[in-house]
Amino acid sequence: MNRFIFALFCFFIWPVASAQAQEVVVYSARIEQLIKPMFDAFTKETGIKVKYTTDNEGALLAKLEAEGKNTPADMLITSDAGNLWAAAQAGLLKPIKSSVLTHNIPAHLRDPQNQWFGLSIRARTMVYNTKKVKPEELSSYESLADPKWKNRLCLRSSKKVYNQSLVAMMIAEHGEAKAEEIAKGWVANLATDPLSDDTKALEYVAAGKCDVTLVNTYYFGRLMKKEPNLPLAIFWPNQDKNGVHVNVSGAGITRYSRNEQAAIKLLEFLSSDKAQNLFADVNMEYPVNPAIDADPFVQSWGEFKQNPMNLIKAGELQTTAVKLMDRAGYQ
Amino acid sequence: MSVWRLIPFLAAILVLAPIGVIISSLLAPAGDIWQHLIATSLPLLLHNTFWLACGVIAGTAILGTSLAWITAVYDFPGRGFFSWALLLPMAMPAYVTAFVALGLFDFTGPIQTTLRNTLDSDLSWFPEIRNRMGVIIVMSLAFYPYVYLLARNAFLTQGKRSLEVAQSLGLNRIQGFFRVALPMARPWIAGGLMLVLMETLADFGTVAIFNYNTFTTAIYKAWFNMFSLQAASQLASLLIIVVFIVIVIEQRLRLRMRYAETKVSGRAQRIQLIGWQNVFAIGFIICILTLAFVLPVAQLALWSIEAFSQDFDSARYLGFLSHSVLLSSLAAVLICSVVTLMIYSVRRYPDIATRNAVRIATIGYALPGTVLAIGVYVPLTWLDGKLSTGLAHWFQIEIGPIVQGTIALMLIAYLIRFMAVSHYAIDSAMRRITTSIDEAAMSLGLNGWSIIGRVHIPILKSGLFTAMTLVFVDVMKEMPITLMTRPFGWDTLAVRIYEMTSEGQWEQAAIPALTLVLAGLIPIFLFMRQTE
Numbered sequence: 001m002n003r004f005i006f007a008l009f010c011f012f013i014w015p016v017a018s019a020q021a022q023e024v025v026v027y028s029a030r031i032e033q034l035i036k037p038m039f040d041a042f043t044k045e046t047g048i049k050v051k052y053t054t055d056n057e058g059a060l061l062a063k064l065e066a067e068g069k070n071t072p073a074d075m076l077i078t079s080d081a082g083n084l085w086a087a088a089q090a091g092l093l094k095p096i097k098s099s100v101l102t103h104n105i106p107a108h109l110r111d112p113q114n115q116w117f118g119l120s121i122r123a124r125t126m127v128y129n130t131k132k133v134k135p136e137e138l139s140s141y142e143s144l145a146d147p148k149w150k151n152r153l154c155l156r157s158s159k160k161v162y163n164q165s166l167v168a169m170m171i172a173e174h175g176e177a178k179a180e181e182i183a184k185g186w187v188a189n190l191a192t193d194p195l196s197d198d199t200k201a202l203e204y205v206a207a208g209k210c211d212v213t214l215v216n217t218y219y220f221g222r223l224m225k226k227e228p229n230l231p232l233a234i235f236w237p238n239q240d241k242n243g244v245h246v247n248v249s250g251a252g253i254t255r256y257s258r259n260e261q262a263a264i265k266l267l268e269f270l271s272s273d274k275a276q277n278l279f280a281d282v283n284m285e286y287p288v289n290p291a292i293d294a295d296p297f298v299q300s301w302g303e304f305k306q307n308p309m310n311l312i313k314a315g316e317l318q319t320t321a322v323k324l325m326d327r328a329g330y331q
Numbered sequence: 332m333s334v335w336r337l338i339p340f341l342a343a344i345l346v347l348a349p350i351g352v353i354i355s356s357l358l359a360p361a362g363d364i365w366q367h368l369i370a371t372s373l374p375l376l377l378h379n380t381f382w383l384a385c386g387v388i389a390g391t392a393i394l395g396t397s398l399a400w401i402t403a404v405y406d407f408p409g410r411g412f413f414s415w416a417l418l419l420p421m422a423m424p425a426y427v428t429a430f431v432a433l434g435l436f437d438f439t440g441p442i443q444t445t446l447r448n449t450l451d452s453d454l455s456w457f458p459e460i461r462n463r464m465g466v467i468i469v470m471s472l473a474f475y476p477y478v479y480l481l482a483r484n485a486f487l488t489q490g491k492r493s494l495e496v497a498q499s500l501g502l503n504r505i506q507g508f509f510r511v512a513l514p515m516a517r518p519w520i521a522g523g524l525m526l527v528l529m530e531t532l533a534d535f536g537t538v539a540i541f542n543y544n545t546f547t548t549a550i551y552k553a554w555f556n557m558f559s560l561q562a563a564s565q566l567a568s569l570l571i572i573v574v575f576i577v578i579v580i581e582q583r584l585r586l587r588m589r590y591a592e593t594k595v596s597g598r599a600q601r602i603q604l605i606g607w608q609n610v611f612a613i614g615f616i617i618c619i620l621t622l623a624f625v626l627p628v629a630q631l632a633l634w635s636i637e638a639f640s641q642d643f644d645s646a647r648y649l650g651f652l653s654h655s656v657l658l659s660s661l662a663a664v665l666i667c668s669v670v671t672l673m674i675y676s677v678r679r680y681p682d683i684a685t686r687n688a689v690r691i692a693t694i695g696y697a698l699p700g701t702v703l704a705i706g707v708y709v710p711l712t713w714l715d716g717k718l719s720t721g722l723a724h725w726f727q728i729e730i731g732p733i734v735q736g737t738i739a740l741m742l743i744a745y746l747i748r749f750m751a752v753s754h755y756a757i758d759s760a761m762r763r764i765t766t767s768i769d770e771a772a773m774s775l776g777l778n779g780w781s782i783i784g785r786v787h788i789p790i791l792k793s794g795l796f797t798a799m800t801l802v803f804v805d806v807m808k809e810m811p812i813t814l815m816t817r818p819f820g821w822d823t824l825a826v827r828i829y830e831m832t833s834e835g836q837w838e839q840a841a842i843p844a845l846t847l848v849l850a851g852l853i854p855i856f857l858f859m860r861q862t863e
Contacts, residue, residue: 031830032647053818054822055817056814056830056833058551058554059814059815062554062560062708066708066712066715067712067715068716069719070715070716070719157542159542159548159552192438192459192461193459193461193462193542194542195461195542195835196433196540196542196832196833196835197833197834197835198835199834199835199836200437200439200835203439204438204439206439207438207439207444207447208453209438209439319364319557322552322557323367323371326367326371326372327371331542331544
């Protein structure tokens with residue numbers, strides 16, 4: 001290529017913004033309302049500016065991948081270990097050695113290779129209609145495949161990663177064949193086609209279309225804040241087995257980050273007691289940091305035993321889970 | 332001037348390039364994701380897409396044609412008002428109609444909840460909306476105006492006369508409609524149906540909200556849930572093949588429309604409806620208008636008030652709005668400039684090759700946004716990589732991505748998709764500039780640029796304005812391209828709607844949706860003023 005023309009061309013499409021020192025650029029799949037308060041607190045404390053863009057995780061990963069070495073991003077925040085694992089798998093994240101992080105975050109909620117770290121916990125649990133179901137009828141995720149729940153179960157669509165991770169963890173637990181049987185059993189018990197979101201599923205249960213559903217705890221919290229009189233209650237499944245399926249929203253530092261030190265500072269800040277409450281409470285989630293208590297309203301749902309299997313399984317088996325749900329006819 | 336010569340060809344290449352990129356993915360080896368899709372989802376996708384297309388075609392054909400016939404041939408109180416009011420649903424993006432319909436008629440929506448509480452029954456007889464029939468009804472209500480508009484044109488020019496012909500042959504009105512008027516209007520109706528079919532195949536928002544799996548949602552799923560851009564491209568290439576077949580049929584029909592045109596020699600007298608016929612005609616129109624426009628807008632308004640009174644963040648909302656407006660304006664100016672230059676070029680060199688290039692350039696609107704997003708994204712990011720390597724190599728400058736930090740990617744995708752939208756309006760304005768006008772101007776001593784400035788632009792002004800408005804509104808409503816290719820912090824109203832509806836938060840999506848509807852009303856009012 002002719003040097004002069006090339007220079008001219010570059011002049012015309014010179015990018016508007018080039019990264020300045022002392023700012024962290026974040027790609028976040030968590031919506032703005034759930035991240036901005038922490039970023040503001042961080043900037044107030046350290047003077048480091050945080051720029052962010054929110055999008056769905058798939059678009060962000062594709063963006064990071066396409067940008068390669070030239071990415072402006074220093075940090076990726078996303079919900080669900082499946083997404084975090086996929087980013088690490090694509091070589092988009094960098095292993096971080098930080099004693100602060102390993103101290104603040106329990107081992108099963110972060111990547112064994114330290115490429116990503118959970119920052120808040122959400123449990124995917126059962127919610128039932130208190131007028132139609134006695135809690136003693138309920139026991140485990142697996143038991144919802146039992147014919148006695150025929151036409152009594154509502155589920156969110158399999159498109160959402162939450163259900164993919166739940167099924168992935170079931171595959172890790174039971175193997176593919178048994179997990180597929182369970183998924184087929186669920187589909188056979190559905191009272192209505194899979195729903196667009198957890199809130200709808202809860203409303204369906206409350207309105208009596210079905211008796212029980214599986215949702216993330218914070219959706220239950222949001223709905224009960226709005227309509228406290230709904231006949232809904234949480235049931236913590238698998239308490240005598242492997243425990244409740246938990247997942248995280250978390251973050252990792254991008255492989256080609258240009259402000260790595262500032263980004264690590266931000267990540268450590270997010271795992272510290274200053275931000276942990278904020279990070280969890282804005283979305284009614286549980287802090288990952290065991291030293292921190294959840295919001296009183298969240299605590300009122302009771303204690304539960306969480307599944308201690310490392311969440312990396314949710315990622316490793318995600319595609320297997322998506323395929324399995326396709327085969328089971330789980331839309 | 333030779334650069335002008337090239338513009339239609341460059342525009343054609345711009346349309347063909349993403350198609351080439353997508354189609355070439357078929358040559359790639361079939362990965363295991365692809366094999367899995369063929370084994371499990373593909374039959375269902377084909378089945379779903381096929382029946383959806385059939386249903387929406389049937390729905391829009393029946394609605395569009397019957398409404399066109401009633402308003403074109405008969406006279407009844409309020410006819411003038413109703414005949415343009417029936418275009419109002421054009422302002423409703425289908426995905427907006429979709430989430431309002433779900434919000435209203437779903438099991439937990441206000442209608443069923445109220446009924447359950449008042450009747451104290453479980454309402455098991457109430458039809459389920461979250462199924463294929465629901466999607467078909469929503470899309471039919473959103474897309475029937477395409478058919479209505481074209482069919483009405485046909486009936487206005489020949490409807491009454493064809494009835495007279497039929498009567499002279501001893502047929503009654505109903506026989507006359509089916510045996511004479513309908514066959515004569517067939518090319519127009521079919522033309523409208525082809526537009527509907529393209530919209531249906533391209534739709535992403537509506538089917539995503541209904542969790543009804545078609546090719547567009549499968550492309551998303553392959554990319555975002557299975558992390559396989561390749562499988563997404565392979566699905567996209569199948570969709571392109573389907574779309575291509577539709578394009579061929581549409582182009583054929585267009586040729587037939589040209590031959591079927593008859594000169595209008597004064598409007599024929601309308602047939603006055605009497606008594607109960609009036610009630611029936613007006614009742615039918617009001618029913619459709621209510622379902623397709625009045626009810627959704629009213630519900631959006633209610634939700635907007637609710638959202639506004641809760642925690643409405645006006646600064647953020649203004650951000651979405653200004654991004655939408657800025658992007659749409661930029662796209663409108665860019666697209667209309669390119670298209671105007673293209674038409675000028677064809678005027679000067681009206682050879683077969685140039686005309687074909689324009690034809691290719693204007694099929695971009697048939698390409699679904701999900702497909703275009705991949706088709707533009709892949710080559711441009713590759714180019715981006717090459718550019719920054721080039722910079723580093725020749726100038727030792729290390730900078731970030733160039734095209735990606737800008738909105739160039741999005742604008743190029745819009746350009747490809749919406750050139751056709753502005754082409755018709757600008758082209759028909761350009762046809763008014765006859766060679767004799769140019770000759771007259773030259774004889775008055777004007778030349779080249781001054782002819783353009785003092786003669787052409789005044790003549791073209793209203794056509795350009797119409798074209799820009801159409802593009803502006805279309806870009807504003809566009810969802811998948813914006814969602815998949817927007818850079819840093821360019822959230823628009825449509826993106827906001829997608830984010831909120833994917834979490835089932837209808838109220839939060841209402842204010843941006845209402846804004847889009849209001850913007851969508853502008854071209855309808857313009858159109859109304861023109862036809863009056």
